[in-house]
Amino acid sequence: MVVNLLPGPGRWQLLAVYLLLATPPLRDWLEAGMVMHMLVQLPLLAGLGVLAVRRLPARLRNRLDRCNAAGVPLTLLALFAIAFWMLPRSLDAALNQPAMELAKFVSLPLLVGAPLALSWRRLPAVGRGFLWSNLLSMLVVLGWLYSAAPVRVCTNYLVDQQQLLGRGLLLLALGLALWLAGQVLFGDSPRRAAQATG
Numbered sequence: 352m353v354v355n356l357l358p359g360p361g362r363w364q365l366l367a368v369y370l371l372l373a374t375p376p377l378r379d380w381l382e383a384g385m386v387m388h389m390l391v392q393l394p395l396l397a398g399l400g401v402l403a404v405r406r407l408p409a410r411l412r413n414r415l416d417r418c419n420a421a422g423v424p425l426t427l428l429a430l431f432a433i434a435f436w437m438l439p440r441s442l443d444a445a446l447n448q449p450a451m452e453l454a455k456f457v458s459l460p461l462l463v464g465a466p467l468a469l470s471w472r473r474l475p476a477v478g479r480g481f482l483w484s485n486l487l488s489m490l491v492v493l494g495w496l497y498s499a500a501p502v503r504v505c506t507n508y509l510v511d512q513q514q515l516l517g518r519g520l521l522l523l524a525l526g527l528a529l530w531l532a533g534q535v536l537f538g539d540s541p542r543r544a545a546q547a548t549g
Contacts, residue, residue: 362406369399373456382446385497385505385512386519393436393459400464415469422470422478429470430485432462437493439504446507483531487524494520 371377372395381392404412419425435441436459444451471479496504498517503510 362403365399365403365406369456369460372396372399385442385508385516388442389437389516390519390523393455396456396459397464397467400460400466401468402464403460404465404468412469416473419469419473421475422473425466426470426474426478426482429463429466430482432458432466434489436463437489443505443507483527487528487531490520490524490527494518494524 372381372392378392381387407415436455441451441455445455446452474482494517496517497513497520500510500513504513
């Protein structure tokens with residue numbers, strides 16, 4: 352079992368949170384609204400994959416690194432998985448088909464969170480910049496789509512919910528853009544940069 356690969360007591364907390372997210376009361380509550388579904392449940396599941404990777408033994412991480420040249424292969428895998436779960440049809444399928452719901456709970460930690468956690472430290476600065484710009488553009492395009500679409504793009508959610516999600520995605524994109532601009536302009540003082548290089 353995958354959880355047995357994770358050393359220490361933290362693995363049981365991760366498993367407990369994962370099972371809690373899968374329980375019908377919490378799962379149904381998170382999936383009742385489009386905002387909670389896309390902006391809370393999906394990132395939480397991917398975040399569990401990130402946390403699980405941090406608990407992997409160094410030997411196993413090194414073995415995975417050998418199959419992940421410069422972080423590119425696993426990053427591409429994560430990007431395709433993210434793009435799939437951002438589609439309205441995928442959200443609908445997860446709500447209507449138990450097999451797709453199971454696929455969501457398995458793929459987000461294993462194909463989004465874990466690959467990004469394994470690849471981030473190996474990506475060059477250009478690769479990280481590409482990821483951030485890709486994320487921002489995806490948020491803006493989907494935010495505009497959900498805000499401007501005159502009809503429901505998800506059959507399980509009403510138009511007002513998708514418009515609320517659209518505004519939420521646009522606000523998230525704006526917040527991330529401001530944060531990234533702040534990191535570029537004010538992230539490292541010259542003194543700290545000199546200490547890092549010296």
